[in-house]
Amino acid sequence: MAITKDTVKYAANLARIELSEKELEHFTGQLDRVLEYVHKLEGLNVEKLAPTSHVMDIKNVYRDDIVKESLPASEAIKNAPAKEGDLFKVQKIIEA
Amino acid sequence: MTDYEIVIGLEVHLQLKTKSKVFCGCSTAFGAPPNTHVCPVCLGFPGSLPVLNRDALKLGAKTAIALNCRVEEEIKFDRKNYFYPDLPKAYQISQFSQPLSRHGYLQILFDGKEKRIGITRVHLEEDTGKLFHTQDASLIDFNRSGTPLLEIVSEPDMSSPEEAYLYLTALKSILEYIDVSDCNMEEGSLRCDANVSVRKKGVKELGVKTEIKNMNSFKAVKAALEYEAERQIETIGSGGKITQETRLFDSARGVTEPMRSKEESHDYRYFPEPDLTPFDFAKNILEDVKNEMPELPGPKRKRFMSNYGLSDYDAAVLVSDKAMADYFEKCASLYRNSKIIANWIMGDISAYMKEHGLTIDRLNLKSEYLTGMLDMIDKGVISGKIAKSLLIDSIQTGKDPILLVKEKGLEQITDAGQIDQAVDQVIKENQKIVGDFISGKQNAVMALVGKVMTKTKGKANPRKVIEMLKKRLKGEA
Numbered sequence: 001m002a003i004t005k006d007t008v009k010y011a012a013n014l015a016r017i018e019l020s021e022k023e024l025e026h027f028t029g030q031l032d033r034v035l036e037y038v039h040k041l042e043g044l045n046v047e048k049l050a051p052t053s054h055v056m057d058i059k060n061v062y063r064d065d066i067v068k069e070s071l072p073a074s075e076a077i078k079n080a081p082a083k084e085g086d087l088f089k090v091q092k093i094i095e096a
Numbered sequence: 097m098t099d100y101e102i103v104i105g106l107e108v109h110l111q112l113k114t115k116s117k118v119f120c121g122c123s124t125a126f127g128a129p130p131n132t133h134v135c136p137v138c139l140g141f142p143g144s145l146p147v148l149n150r151d152a153l154k155l156g157a158k159t160a161i162a163l164n165c166r167v168e169e170e171i172k173f174d175r176k177n178y179f180y181p182d183l184p185k186a187y188q189i190s191q192f193s194q195p196l197s198r199h200g201y202l203q204i205l206f207d208g209k210e211k212r213i214g215i216t217r218v219h220l221e222e223d224t225g226k227l228f229h230t231q232d233a234s235l236i237d238f239n240r241s242g243t244p245l246l247e248i249v250s251e252p253d254m255s256s257p258e259e260a261y262l263y264l265t266a267l268k269s270i271l272e273y274i275d276v277s278d279c280n281m282e283e284g285s286l287r288c289d290a291n292v293s294v295r296k297k298g299v300k301e302l303g304v305k306t307e308i309k310n311m312n313s314f315k316a317v318k319a320a321l322e323y324e325a326e327r328q329i330e331t332i333g334s335g336g337k338i339t340q341e342t343r344l345f346d347s348a349r350g351v352t353e354p355m356r357s358k359e360e361s362h363d364y365r366y367f368p369e370p371d372l373t374p375f376d377f378a379k380n381i382l383e384d385v386k387n388e389m390p391e392l393p394g395p396k397r398k399r400f401m402s403n404y405g406l407s408d409y410d411a412a413v414l415v416s417d418k419a420m421a422d423y424f425e426k427c428a429s430l431y432r433n434s435k436i437i438a439n440w441i442m443g444d445i446s447a448y449m450k451e452h453g454l455t456i457d458r459l460n461l462k463s464e465y466l467t468g469m470l471d472m473i474d475k476g477v478i479s480g481k482i483a484k485s486l487l488i489d490s491i492q493t494g495k496d497p498i499l500l501v502k503e504k505g506l507e508q509i510t511d512a513g514q515i516d517q518a519v520d521q522v523i524k525e526n527q528k529i530v531g532d533f534i535s536g537k538q539n540a541v542m543a544l545v546g547k548v549m550t551k552t553k554g555k556a557n558p559r560k561v562i563e564m565l566k567k568r569l570k571g572e573a
C-alpha cells in the first residue's frame with residue numbers, strides 16, 4: 001500500500017471535500033494505484049539531470065509596470081452568489 | 097523576570113510602491129472605491145494567467161541589497177495553498193524554496209552599541225483582498241488582492257521588546273531611503289507580526305513560541321511584546337506551560353489573547369507555480385538596481401560623525417529621516433558650525449514638527465533661512481531668545497528671518513542709552529528686589545535682568561544688561 005485511508009481523509013479535509021466511508025475506501029484504492037504507477041519513476045537513473053521546477057524551457061517572462069484598465073465593479077461582482085453593494089459577501093469569518 | 101531571556105523574531109510584510117499589481121495591470125492606488133481595481137487575474141477567475149511585474153522584482157532587489165542579503169542567481173514562485181475568503185484562488189503566489197534573497201542583516205544602535213540582527217530571507221508574494229465584518233456576514237474588497245508584497249523575516253536575534261522596536265525603526269528608515277514602499281502602518285503598507293518565546297538564562301533550547309498579530313504601530317509591537325513576554329514568564333514561573341498558538345493584541349487593553357477561531361496545523365502544500373517561469377534574478381535585475389542605490393543610513397551616520405564632528409547620537413537622529421539628513425547637509429554647506437545646526441534641527445524645529453504633525457520636507461523653512469538666522473545671532477543682530485520666536489514666525493509666514501527682523505524691529509539693543517533707561521525704570525519699580533540684592537542675595541540680580549528683558553521685549557543684549565545692572569546697583573549700595 002502506497003497510501004493509507006487516513007492520508008486520504010487528511011487530504012480530503014485540506015481540500016474541503018467530505019467523503020463517506022464508502023468513498024474513502026474507493027478513493028484510497030484508486031489513489032493507491034495511481035501512486036504505485038508514479039513510483040515507477042523511482043527506478044529511473046536521474047543522476048545526470050538537474051532538478052526542474054517548470055516543464056517548459058523558458059525563463060525570464062515579465063511585463064513592465066504599466067497600469068491597465070480594470071473591470072468595473074458591477075462587472076467584477078456580477079457572478080457573485082452573494083453581494084452587498086459592490087462587495088462580495090460570504091459567510092461570517094470569525095475573528096477575535 | 098531577570099532569570100529569563102526573551103527571544104524575539106519579527107516578520108514584516110511590505111507593500112511595494114509599484115504602479116500596477118505584481119501579476120496583472122490593475123492599479124495599486126490606495127483608497128479606490130471597492131472592487132474597481134480588479135480583473136480576472138487578481139480575482140482568481142479560472143483561465144486567467146499571471147505575468148510578473150519587473151519593477152516589483154527591482155524593488156525587491158533594492159531591499160535585499162540594502163539589507164545586506166545574498167541576492168539569488170535564480171528565483172522561482174510557488175503556490176501556498178490555503179482557504180480563506182480574501183484569497184480568491186485558494187492559493188497565494190509566494191516564494192518557498194528559491195526566494196529573492198537570504199542571509200542578510202541590519203544594524204541597530206542599542207545603548208550606544210551596535211548590534212547586528214540577522215535577516216533570514218526576503219521574498220516576494222501577492223497581497224490578499226480586504227475583509228470587512230458585519231453582524232452576520234463578511235464582505236470582500238479585492239482592490240488590494242495582487243499588490244506586490246515583500247516578506248522580510250528576521251532571525252530570532254532580538255532579546256527585548258526595545259530591540260524589536262529599534263529593529264523596526266531601523267528597517268523603516270532604510271526602506272524609506274531606498275523608496276520602495278510608503279511604509280504606512282495605518283494604511284497597511286507595512287505590517288508586522290512577532291514571534292516570541294522565553295527561556296531560563298543559560299538554557300540552550302528555545303522555549304515554545306507564540307505568534308502575535310494585530311499590532312498597528314511600532315509602539316503597539318513593543319507593548320504587545322512586553323505584555324506577552326511577561327505573561328510567558330509568569331506562566332512558566334507558576335508551573336504552567338506555553339502553548340504554541342497565534343495571539344491577537346488588543347491595543348485598547350494592552351493584552352494579547354488567543355485567536356478565537358479554531359487553529360489548524362498549517363499544511364500549505366507548496367509546489368512550483370506552473371504559470372510563472374523561473375527568473376535569472378541576479379543577472380537581469382542587479383545591474384539596474386546597483387546604480388539606483390542611495391547612501392544608506394548606516395554609512396551616512398558614520399560620514400556625519402567624521403565630516404561634521406557630530407556625536408553618534410546626533411548623527412543617528414539626523415540620518416533616521418532622509419529628508420532631515422538632506423536638510424542638515426544643505427544647511428551645513430551654508431553655515432560653518434554644524435553642531436549648532438544639529439541643535440536647532442533636533443531642538444526647536446523638531447519640537448515644532450512634532451507639535452504640528454509635520455515632516456521636514458513639508459515644513460516651510462528654507463535651509464538658507466535657518467542659516468541666515470544663525471548668522472544674525474553670531475553677529476549679535478538678534479539675541480538667541482528672539483531667534484526662537486523668530487524661527488516659528490518664519491515657519492508660519494514663510495518669510496525670510498532677515499526681513500522679519502527689519503519689519504518688526506527685532507534687532508538687539510546694544511545701545512547703552514536705551515538699556516540704561518530700562519535699567520533705571522526697573523530699579524525704580526522693584527525696590528524690594530534691589531534691597532534683597534544689597535543685603536547679599538546675589539541671585540536677586542537675575543530677577544532684575546528678567547524684568548529688563550521683558551521691558552525691552554527681549555531685545556536687549558543680556559550680557560550688557562547684567563553688566564549695567566551690577567554697576568548701577570553697586571552705586572546704589
Ligand SMILES: [Zn+2]
Pocket residue numbers: 117120121122133134135136137138139242
Ligand atoms: Zn488585476
